[in-house]
Amino acid sequence: MRKRMIALFALLVLILPVLAACGAATPTTAPAATTAPTAATGGEATAPPVADAPTTAPTDVPAAAPTDAPADPPTAAPTSAGNVLRIHQVAYPDVFDPQKSSYSGEIVLLSQNYEGLTRLDENLETVPAAAESWEYNADATVITFTLRPDLKYSDGSPLTAENFVYAAQRNCDSATAGEYQSILFDLAGCADFASSVVTDTAAYDAAKAGLGVSAPDANTVVMQMAQPAPYFHTVASLWVMYPAKQEMIEKGGETWWQDPEAQIGNGPFQFSSIVEDQQIDFVRNDNYWNPAKLDGLSFIYIDDSSVALEAYKSGQLDIFSPDPSQIPAVQEDAELASLYVAYEGANTTGLQFNTKLAPFDDLKVREAFAYALDRETYCEVIRNADCLQTLTWIPKGIPGYDADETRFAFDEAAAKAALAESSYGSADALPEITMMYATNDPANQARHEFVANTFRDVLGVEVTLQGLPSKDVSAAKKDNATYPQLSLGGWIGDYPDPQNWVSVFWNSNATFAQRQGYGNPAADELMKVGDTSTDQAARIAAYQEAQKIIIGDLPIAPMYNRVNKYVINPRVTGYAMTPADDQFPGQWSSTSISITE
């Protein structure tokens, strides 16, 4: 009996330390335990913001400090509240170098640290930034930017036209080869410079000299275009034109961008700390011409969305980006539902047709399929409200959006009528129809089955689904000869000018339109007006008219815009929600965000 007791005791001794260890060091929990319940309820109950922040701060510090080995108290501070906006980000960025970055999670960091010649305002209009004004010549082939006087970097050093010339040069340089380099290909000589071979020194230097960007004086940047480009002032707002300092890049070598000291910026905030996979902090740049209201920003990286939600609830985050799978739970949660916002992103997805392949070479058949799409149910039920339905091409919030487009909305009768009017007359006469989709995302199958079922239910058409790895799907979609009869696809905007949506995609000489076998001379004419006129209002009107023609022609039946979605602590105010704000609301106009205690 005694032995047995000893054994039992031994077992307890073995298990206890593990439980205690997993339960985090006991001394740590002692002070936290009293405050923890308050903090938890405070976070969940969306108690008045005033109550929330103070509760969080004290809990945070005692819990964090011992964990952190008390040696270094200042580092425990960044997650505490105050006038710093704490933003949840999912994946840690691969590279944040203005001329090399290509993902929005990278660009959002750069856009706080730097500023281009122009910037986007809360309506996605292009407004003066480092340049106080710009002017096109008559045929929109030369654009002259005049910088604000006395511009400074965050370290106080002067920012001049040469810094922007360097940005353009570095972007077009084949030695840089950033994935977004082609966005400046309207600039004379940029395409040539990008395809020059670095080792062929003479040709490389000639290509570099041929680049159409110059600084006649410290306050003037002149850009020579390869063809008319009256939208180029918007392109000048993009991250590829951010003036990272040449000496810092050359001194820091390939990994210069990892050092906050080398990322001397001219934007509203300044990198202050970069801790890989954990957190990136910014402080306000007081040398910026339009000082921000916040003291700083913290981008906090949490891959696991459940952990991120817990961090939000315990008061460690101000903005939380839910995973699509969490949307129903967030919407049903009494507290979170009122703090949840969702708005259209700068993307459009629709049902894409190969307009050269039967039966979709017949406009009436395309109409029948467009009418048959129940977009609302698709977004609400199949995609968990991760999207909002649309009937037009340019998303809401982007210049050129057509709010009046109502054609081809879900209408079973119209769908049947269109099919009856087609050259085939009925569903039985249609040839075999295959819809291709990428199997990489497991959710894709259910999504496509829903669409296929819709066509069966509404039109009586059997659509065969063909699931392939996404690389095979994109390979097939690169050529009209192999382009699938039916597929879902669309466009993600690069910059908020209708040219990027209409001409880049639907002009009959654009690769994307050609792949679908689309082209309409009447639309091309209108795009030409938009692509060459310097009258911005006339341009937008021309693109909108072209868009009407394209929607009528139905190379694509627009279905939905994926949404930007966040849970935002009510202490945060003054943020904009444009389609381009896809990492946090107000990212492009972060100077106006404030935190009210």
Place this chain on the structure above:
Amino acid sequence: MIGFLIRRILAVIPVLFVVAFITFFLMKQAKGGPFDQEKEVNPATVKTLNARFGLDKPTWINTTAVSRASDQGVANPLTLTRAFLDSQFGNYIINAVQGDLGPTYSSKGTENVQDVIKRKFPISLRLGLLAAALAVLVGLPLGILGALKQNTIFDYISLIVATIGTSVPTFVTGLLLTLFLSRVFGVKPIKPIDAWDGYSTAYIAPACILGLNTMAYITRLTRSSMLEVKRQDYIRTARAKGMGDRVVITRHMLRNSMIPVVTILGPAVAGLVTGSFIIENIFRVPGIGDEFVGSIGSRDYSMIMGATLFFALLVALGNLTVDVVYGFLDPRIRSKS
């Protein structure tokens, strides 16, 4: 012993080469490339990037370079061999031998694979060693207790712990522990940013979850191996000699039942120290496990190769250590080698 060690270390080289070959082959079978994105990259840029990363070269051997060189009158066999090996695989192996695992594609070539490993591996190593220590320190006694007190409450407890450890996936246990710590103890998910710089309490929770599976495995293995040894003749002999319980258990039973446990420990520790994608994501550990998994999806060829070779090297070292330890546990094995 020294000769044995040298022979075993040399044997690692062909193993690594074969691993490199197979990984390279499989990697090239997967469709797509590192520069494929949701938004298409301009063909001119892709061409420049392919040239920079040597992806414009043939995959295995470069016959065109050889014929070009011989056309130019090059007769030096070394130069010709180098031209022959001026392929993606050939260049990779030649650079890897010199310690250069190549630039990562995800960083747009700004970082080298060995730098990423150097930076992130220490964190995974600390976490993995803690997890391994935990697995052994808890698993071993639990298994012994289970065997000595077979079919008693201790045995059942050890069985329950082991079953949970094996069957509940880490994304469940990890998340439950995170939520439990946050709600009950107020240990919030976001740790101070320097929490991972050295050993700190931040490692404990992820180490518990990471070591759970191995712990369960060790428990069961120890138990069954102890039970087997318990019935051996030499144990009966020892007891007949009148040896005390303690000596029989520690000197005879335990030592002899350690062989299978030590065998799995080598590869298990290698697995633990290379991190876990899931645990790193849940506990926000900036370790190397994330790179291993992420590189495959993004077709980061050099990272895939570097990570696989590094893992293979660790497994080889783990097995080597196991072989050395065998000698101490069982003299019969030592004499054979």
